[in-house]
Amino acid sequence: MSTMDNTLPDAEALFAELKAQMASSIAFDAKLVGVFSGGAWLADRLKAELDGEHEVGYIDVSFYRDDLSTSGLKSNVRSTQIPFSVEGAHIVIVDDVLFTGRSIRAAVNTLFDYGRPASVQLAVLVDRGGRELPIAADYVGMPLIVATDLMLALSKNDGGKFALTTEPWKAR
Amino acid sequence: MLSKKNLQLNDNGDLHHLLAIEGLPKRIIERILDTAESFVGINEREVKVVPLLRGKSIFNIFFENSTRTRTTFEIAAKRLSADVVSLDVQRSSTNKGETILDTIANLTAMHADMFVVRHSESGAPYLIAQHAAPHVHVVNAGDGRHEHPTQGLLDVFTIRRYKKDFTRLTVAIVGDVLHSRVARSQIHALTTLGVPEVRVIGPRTLLPADIERLGVRVFTSLEEGLKGVDVVTMLRLQNERMTGALLPSASEYFSRYGLTPQKLALAKPDAIVLHPGPMNRGVEIDSAVADGSQSVILPQVTYGIAIRMAVMAILAGATR
Amino acid sequence: MKIAIRKGRVIDPASKFDAVADVFVAAGKIVAIGEPPSDWASKKEINADGCIVAPGLVDLAVHVKRGTLTTEIAAASAGGVTSMVCSPDTDPVLDEPGLVDMLRLRAQSFHSTHLYPLGALTKALAGVQLAELSKLALAGCIGFAQADRPIVDTQVLLRAMQYAATFDFSVWLQPEDVHLANNGVAHEGEVASRLGLAGIPSSAEIIALSTHLELARVTGVRLHVCRVSTAEGVGLIRAAKLGGVKVTADVAINHLHLIDLDIGHFDSNYRLSPPLRTSRDRDALRAGVIDGTIDAIVSDHTPRPEDAKQLPFGEAAPGATGLETLLSLTLRFAESAKLSLTEALGRITHHAANAAGLRAGHIAVDAVADLCVFDPGAYRLITKAGLKSAGKNSPFLGYELPGVVRATITAGHIAFEAAA
Numbered sequence: 001m002s003t004m005d006n007t008l009p010d011a012e013a014l015f016a017e018l019k020a021q022m023a024s025s026i027a028f029d030a031k032l033v034g035v036f037s038g039g040a041w042l043a044d045r046l047k048a049e050l051d052g053e054h055e056v057g058y059i060d061v062s063f064y065r066d067d068l069s070t071s072g073l074k075s076n077v078r079s080t081q082i083p084f085s086v087e088g089a090h091i092v093i094v095d096d097v098l099f100t101g102r103s104i105r106a107a108v109n110t111l112f113d114y115g116r117p118a119s120v121q122l123a124v125l126v127d128r129g130g131r132e133l134p135i136a137a138d139y140v141g142m143p144l145i146v147a148t149d150l151m152l153a154l155s156k157n158d159g160g161k162f163a164l165t166t167e168p169w170k171a172r
Numbered sequence: 173m174l175s176k177k178n179l180q181l182n183d184n185g186d187l188h189h190l191l192a193i194e195g196l197p198k199r200i201i202e203r204i205l206d207t208a209e210s211f212v213g214i215n216e217r218e219v220k221v222v223p224l225l226r227g228k229s230i231f232n233i234f235f236e237n238s239t240r241t242r243t244t245f246e247i248a249a250k251r252l253s254a255d256v257v258s259l260d261v262q263r264s265s266t267n268k269g270e271t272i273l274d275t276i277a278n279l280t281a282m283h284a285d286m287f288v289v290r291h292s293e294s295g296a297p298y299l300i301a302q303h304a305a306p307h308v309h310v311v312n313a314g315d316g317r318h319e320h321p322t323q324g325l326l327d328v329f330t331i332r333r334y335k336k337d338f339t340r341l342t343v344a345i346v347g348d349v350l351h352s353r354v355a356r357s358q359i360h361a362l363t364t365l366g367v368p369e370v371r372v373i374g375p376r377t378l379l380p381a382d383i384e385r386l387g388v389r390v391f392t393s394l395e396e397g398l399k400g401v402d403v404v405t406m407l408r409l410q411n412e413r414m415t416g417a418l419l420p421s422a423s424e425y426f427s428r429y430g431l432t433p434q435k436l437a438l439a440k441p442d443a444i445v446l447h448p449g450p451m452n453r454g455v456e457i458d459s460a461v462a463d464g465s466q467s468v469i470l471p472q473v474t475y476g477i478a479i480r481m482a483v484m485a486i487l488a489g490a491t492r
Numbered sequence: 493m494k495i496a497i498r499k500g501r502v503i504d505p506a507s508k509f510d511a512v513a514d515v516f517v518a519a520g521k522i523v524a525i526g527e528p529p530s531d532w533a534s535k536k537e538i539n540a541d542g543c544i545v546a547p548g549l550v551d552l553a554v555h556v557k558r559g560t561l562t563t564e565i566a567a568a569s570a571g572g573v574t575s576m577v578c579s580p581d582t583d584p585v586l587d588e589p590g591l592v593d594m595l596r597l598r599a600q601s602f603h604s605t606h607l608y609p610l611g612a613l614t615k616a617l618a619g620v621q622l623a624e625l626s627k628l629a630l631a632g633c634i635g636f637a638q639a640d641r642p643i644v645d646t647q648v649l650l651r652a653m654q655y656a657a658t659f660d661f662s663v664w665l666q667p668e669d670v671h672l673a674n675n676g677v678a679h680e681g682e683v684a685s686r687l688g689l690a691g692i693p694s695s696a697e698i699i700a701l702s703t704h705l706e707l708a709r710v711t712g713v714r715l716h717v718c719r720v721s722t723a724e725g726v727g728l729i730r731a732a733k734l735g736g737v738k739v740t741a742d743v744a745i746n747h748l749h750l751i752d753l754d755i756g757h758f759d760s761n762y763r764l765s766p767p768l769r770t771s772r773d774r775d776a777l778r779a780g781v782i783d784g785t786i787d788a789i790v791s792d793h794t795p796r797p798e799d800a801k802q803l804p805f806g807e808a809a810p811g812a813t814g815l816e817t818l819l820s821l822t823l824r825f826a827e828s829a830k831l832s833l834t835e836a837l838g839r840i841t842h843h844a845a846n847a848a849g850l851r852a853g854h855i856a857v858d859a860v861a862d863l864c865v866f867d868p869g870a871y872r873l874i875t876k877a878g879l880k881s882a883g884k885n886s887p888f889l890g891y892e893l894p895g896v897v898r899a900t901i902t903a904g905h906i907a908f909e910a911a912a
Contacts, residue, residue: 060210063222063485072186072489073224075203079210113219179757194686273802293804294688295758302757303802316806318688356688380685381693 011154011162014125014141015042019049021139022123027090028052030121035107036060036078038096038154041162042125046094057082059093064106086115092138096154098124101135126164128152179301186490189301189310190483192319193360201364205329207482208475214251215477225254225488228285232258232313233275235291240449241313244473245288248480254286254488272296273303280305286487287311294318309487317351323448324357326479328365330472331403334444338362344371344397344439345388347407347429347456348378354448355407356386363387373397374429377418394429398438405446406431409456422455432458436466444468493535493904494518496528500540500865504547505838506854515545517861520904525857536906538899540865546837548574548862548902550844550853551818552742553718553790555579555639555811560795560882561598564815567793567881569604569908571816572864572897575845575852576605576793580612581639587612587623589631596632604900604907606862608850610637610664613652619643622652625661634848635716637664640765640810642700644670650707657713662849665704666718667725668766672696677806679767683752689806692767694722701725705732708739716847717741719792721766723776730785740847741785743777744792745821746812750774750887760801760808761887764792778829781839788844789825791818795883813883820893823868827894833868863901870896 032054034043040058047054062077093107104122111117123139128146146152150166157163178195182188187200214222230249232242242258249256261275272291279287286309289297294316301310314320328338335341343362349355349372362370363386372383373391384390391397398404409425419425436445445457445467453459462469495517502513502525516524516532523529554576556564568576580586582595592609599607611633612623618641625636636656642665643649656663673696678684680691701717705728708715717729720741729741746764751771755762762768780786794811801808818840826836845853852862874891876884900908 063210063214063224065224068224068485068489073207073485077207077210079213081213109223113222114217272804291804293806295806296804298758299760299802299804316688316804317690353688356686381680381691382682382685385682386686 008164008166009142009144011125011164015045015162018123018125018139018141019046022046022092023050025139026052026092026121029054030090030092031055031057031084033057033059033082033091033093033107033111035093035095035103038125039094041154041156042096043094055084057084059107059110061103061106061110064109066102066106080110082111082114086111086117088116088118090119091117092121092123094123096125097152098122098127098135098137098140099130101131101133104135105133125154126152179298182490187486188490190321190487191297191301191310191312193321193324193357193364194319196364198364201325201328201361204325204479204482204486205332207486208329208478211478211481212475214481215474221251221253223253224485225249225252228254228488229283230254230256230286230288230484231279231284232256232288233261233279233290234259234313235261235272235289235296236314238290238314241290244476245313245480248477248484251477252481252484254484272299276300276303280308284308286484288313290314292316309490311483311487314353316353317356318353319357320353321357322476322480322483323354324361325483326472326476327354327358327405327446327448328361329475329479330446330468331444333471333475334468335402338365338367341367341403342369342371342401343367343403343405344373344401345405345407346373346394346397346431348409348413349374349383349407350378350380351410351413352407358405359386359388371397371401375419378413394435395438398435401439402443403446404431404436404439404443406457408448408450409452426455430454430456430458431461433460433464436461446472449473493906494533495536495538495901495904495906496532496534497538497540497545497863497865500543500545502545502855503834503837504855505834506842507856508834509855510834515855515863517863517901517904520861522855522857522859522861525855538865540898542869543865543867543898544833545855546864546866547841547853547855548572548864548900549819549840550575550848550850551791551793551815551840552577552788552844552848553579553744553792554815555581555794557583558595558598562602563880563882564793564795565599565602565605567813567815567879569900569902570880570897572819572866572900573815574605574862574864574900574902574907575608575850576815577608577610577634577848579639580610580637581617581641585612585617586610586628586633587615587617589624589627592628592631592633603905604902606852606902608632608634608848610635612636613638613656613663614643614648617641619645619648622655625656626659629659629661634850635662635664637718638666640666642666642668642670646703646707649703650711653707653711653713653715657711660714662714662716664716664718666766667697667700667704667720668692669696669700672699677763677767678755679752679769681752681770683755687755687758687805694724694769694773697722697766698724698728701728705729705737705739708732709735709737712738714738715740719744719747719766719790720777720780720786721747721769721773723773726776726780726785730780733785740787742788742790742844742847743781743786745789745814745818745825746792746887747774747777748781748789748825749821754887755805758805759887760803760805761812761885761889763805763808763810764812765810778825782829782831787839787847789818789822789839790844791815793881795881796885797882798884801885811885813879813881813886816879816881817874817886817888817893819864819866819897820872820895821888823895824893861901861904864897865899866895866897868895870894872896
């Protein structure tokens with residue numbers, strides 16, 4: 001049961017901010033790798049709206065997580081798709097929310113099993129703090145404080161518009 | 173009279189052991205197939221290993237030798253970064269009882285997380301699951317004539333990759349159904365996934381009693397049974413079946429039940445042919461079919477790794 | 493010892509006596525029912541208020557090994573059994589008079605049960621050469637059997653029956669065609685096919701039984717059919733009895749309750765010989781007991797050590813421990829089959845005794861004081877710890893069953909008395 005919370009910022013505005021930061025900084029041919037599922041939607045929109053030739057890939061980090069023993073394997077694992085050579089590429093990992101940093105650690109590890117990139121940057125829509133690893137984003141739509149007992153995630157409506165939602169953490 | 177609890181599922185309804193396809197809910201079969209789909213991509217990469225099961229100890233305990241099956245489980249475990257040890261347990265007739273449960277107790281004391289068990293007696297993995305420590309997972313890698321669930325899963329995974337919609341298929345399973353754990357697992361997997369017609373084809377000596385009760389149609393003529401089918405699974409015929417009164421000879425069997433291009437032509441033009449291996453060319457299957465364009469026997473082997481990775485990953489993530 | 497059993501409901505199936513009465517025992521016999529003999533002074537009083545006082549049970553199928561005699565006789569007494577017929581597949585096989593003497597002496601020393609051995613029909617039960625039937629009979633064998641090792645050669649079987657008939661010895665056979673049963677571990681049918689277990693078809697019993705009945709007809713031998721398990725088998729026995737063949741039969745209590753489906757997830761406690769069959773067979777067996785085609789219900793008591801059962805189903809030793817559950821399961825059978833208590837008890841007392849030619853299983857003045865006092869309304873949970881038998885291999889572990897034995901008296905001795 002996700003609830004729309006009026007106090008949450010407008011995701012479309014954050015997206016515009018993120019896009020503006022990236023437009024002035026990322027390489028012309030930087031590859032965008034979205035982390036399922038929110039990051040994948042963002043990567044698709046960024047490719048469509050940013051200038052340059054940005055190929056897109058998708059990562060499911062389930063097989064690289066460090067919490068199998070406590071949380072089990074996610075039930076809807078999707079296939080990681082990297083349709084370009086990672087070797088020597090400039091890559092921007094795109095995710096919706098940066099929290100503990102564990103998913104990003106898993107995403108970086110996943111990426112390196114496909115080759116050795118020239119550089120890896122991180123773009124996130126929201127940085128909610130709470131890091132458990134030495135990881136920081138290069139591009140941030142907005143820092144945001146959210147109660148620790150809530151999960152913050154990106155959703156996409158039928159028209160393709162983004163919105164932020166919160167819900168209590170699920171056991172699995 | 174007493175309730176017989178489903179040993180395979182934990183209290184949350186998640187898979188804790190994989191002992192048989194019979195009794196598995198459709199959602200669990202589908203989850204295994206979906207997860208395996210993601211592992212197919214991993215197996216095609218340059219780096220074929222993911223760190224998911226790092227630190228887990230998996231023991232392949234083979235009370236009955238099978239290099240092929242053991243190898244596929246080893247590869248799957250290694251690609252998940254698990255520590256894997258394979259044991260071929262020599263069985264002596266004098267201390268059979270001690271062997272199984274003592275072996276299990278010893279390996280549990282070595283902090284095993286998962287046992288992959290192959291045994292010549294039907295039900296042996298159940299005995300092990302009943303006596304294993306609560307955190308240990310048991311995978312049946314083939315027990316007697318009972319089931320070979322990972323084989324059944326890779327069979328339906330292969331079928332799904334080529335045929336998509338199970339609810340429109342007619343599938344024929346041909347040969348020694350009586351002694352085949354592969355047939356039993358495949359029948360249960362297909363019927364659970366909604367295949368409307370599963371046929372078994374063979375002489376009466378190789379069909380189990382009351383097999384119709386498993387929801388299959390029985391044919392004794394290969395020609396009749398192959399008409400209009402989408403999928404043909406050929407079962408291996410062991411040479412030892414020729415020595416008793418089950419069959420007169422390999423060549424007579426081939427003349428009646430061997431799959432030749434002419435007989436395969438009776439099936440749908442796009443029918444696919446499966447075989448669990450190892451094949452007996454010229455006994456149950458003609459080389460022209462085994463190596464032909466409708467054969468998906470090698471893809472089955474490839475998908476077998478992904479299915480076993482999926483099973484191990486899902487089990488390792490389940491808690492009591 | 494002078495024992496008075498007070499206020500119990502005395503049921504004697506043989507005479508159809510059924511009334512609340514005091515029973516008085518002295519010098520190993522029943523001396524009075526109702527009013528005490530003159531000058532009566534009890535050494536022991538048993539309050540049987542609310543209990544049934546029945547004849548001690550007669551169990552026609554008990555498998556014991558010499559080493560376990562102590563525990564198994566204790567199990568018999570705890571189960572209300574005062575007479576048991578012992579199968580010849582002891583270790584060593586009962587094919588020599590000296591072995592029979594030894595077993596009987598050993599059993600007698602307990603003063604708790606009457607043990608009636610069956611001798612081996614053929615030497616070492618090998619089915620080749622006849623055992624010394626006359627000598628064995630003199631040593632106390634009440635009949636001759638092959639246990640679970642059928643005679644394959646029908647000519648040997650014919651001669652064995654002819655020879656036994658010469659001296660009016662009875663022959664006890666469990667009908668199973670060894671070739672059809674070869675390697676089988678469960679009833680051939682849907683359940684075995686699902687579980688991938690090698691099947692024993694019903695025809696294995698039907699064919700062997702047909703042979704036995706025909707040879708019994710031509711030789712005139714007294715045949716006792718052990719452990720009938722199929723609907724067709726019941727039909728054959730019924731027809732043979734009508735046709736004048738001298739045949740009696742028993743069924744294991746397990747087969748009146750359980751079917752192949754109960755094997756569940758390869759539970760080796762349900763591996764029995766003959767195998768558990770279908771609900772149709774079970775219904776026919778029940779009908780056979782009710783109409784008297786089947787004379788006796790037996791425990792087929794087969795204690796097995798734990799490690800003989802902690803094996804995959806097909807490798808586990810067949811059989812179930814049963815002396816301590818025979819009474820309870822018979823009560824439960826009577827309840828579900830709407831059979832009167834008197835009739836049901838008859839199948840484990842005087843009908844069983846008659847089938848075996850034993851003078852046992854009834855309550856009467858001057859009869860041997862073999863008695864079982866039990867509370868039919870009390871229930872007990874079957875647990876491994878609660879079983880006195882060395883074999884904990886019961887398919888009924890975890891069941892709550894009616895009937896609790898309060899006291900067992902064998903030839904005037906208190907063989908068992910429940911803690912108050």
